[in-house]
Amino acid sequence: MARMAAAQSYPSRPLRIIVGFAPGGTADTLARLLGQWLSERLGQPVIVENRPGAGTNIATEAVVNAAPDGYTLLLVSPANTINATLYDKLNFNFLRDIAPVAGLIRAPNVMEVSLSVPAKTVPEFIAYAKTNPGKINMASAGIGTSQHVSGELFKMMAGVDMTHVPYRGGAPALTDLISGQVQVMFDNVSSSIGHIRAGKLRPLAVTTAIRSDVLPDVPTLGDFVPGYEASFANGVGAPKGTPAEIVERLNKEINAGLADPTIRARLADLGGTVLVGSPADYGKLLADETEKWGKVVKFSGARAD
Secondary structure, eight states: OHHHHHHHTOOSSOEEEEESSOTTSHHHHHHHHHHHHHHHHHTSOEEEEEOOOGGGHHHHHHHHTSOSSSSEEEEEOHHHHHHHHHOSOOSSOHHHHEEEEEEEEEEEEEEEEETTSOOOSHHHHHHHHHHSTTTSEEEESSTTSHHHHHHHHHHHHHTOOOEEEEOSSHHHHHHHHHHTSSOEEEEEHHHHHHHHHTTSEEEEEESSSSOOTTSTTSOBGGGTSTTOOOEEEEEEEEETTOOHHHHHHHHHHHHHHHHSHHHHHHHHHTTOEEOOOOHHHHHHHHHHHHHHHHHHHHHHTOOOO
16 A cells, blocks of 8 residues: 555655766767656656766666665666676676666667778678678777677678777767778767768668668668668666556656657657657567677677676
């Protein structure tokens, strides 16, 4: 009964959204947009707390260990589904210890090359890579990032050999891609769109199964590598054991935000499509992505411990 009463009076104090990245990136932008919306809907302040480090594991562990009362939420990122295999020694099991609340956005990466690369299409790039095995450097924002694993999936499915060059974040990787120090990157559309529009990078394909609204003239990788699909979802999680009534309330309010025209427009600017659905829908997506990226991480041999 005490739990029911707590759920009925929820929320009676400020909420926190924990983000595993520094301020300024896509995850942080999403958390602040969501926090503002939830604050208006729930009548309580929502504080965004950035806890970068250890590939988002510090932030995730903080939420796993928080009281399951709906006052501490996790901004779930693609790293959560990748880290399950990438790290041998985690102090938590993401799928077991975090309750899915709601999806937010699903976005593609874009396969883009330095202007110094002669290939203008994906088939030309594959041919170029096969005649230069190991000589093409593939940049990423770090081991196990979405840029890394979408590139590894391409290597696995297209049968090409490229050298992975991990950077400490996406910005320095893009700088070296633009200057031609590295040749290819599978970057988040939101980070690269400005450089693509300015003609500093050449997009070859988007990684989703359908074309991106922000790059409508760019084909999908699956057009050339049948079955290829890599899209990356952000959402919201809570500590395991959070009352179902609170999870349902949060899910309802978040889905209402995703239907709001102003918020939808802001999310479209990030290059993504909204993920409306139940907690169970979001939980299935997380389980499917964890399984998929687990296979890719094992293929790549990447380790982060």
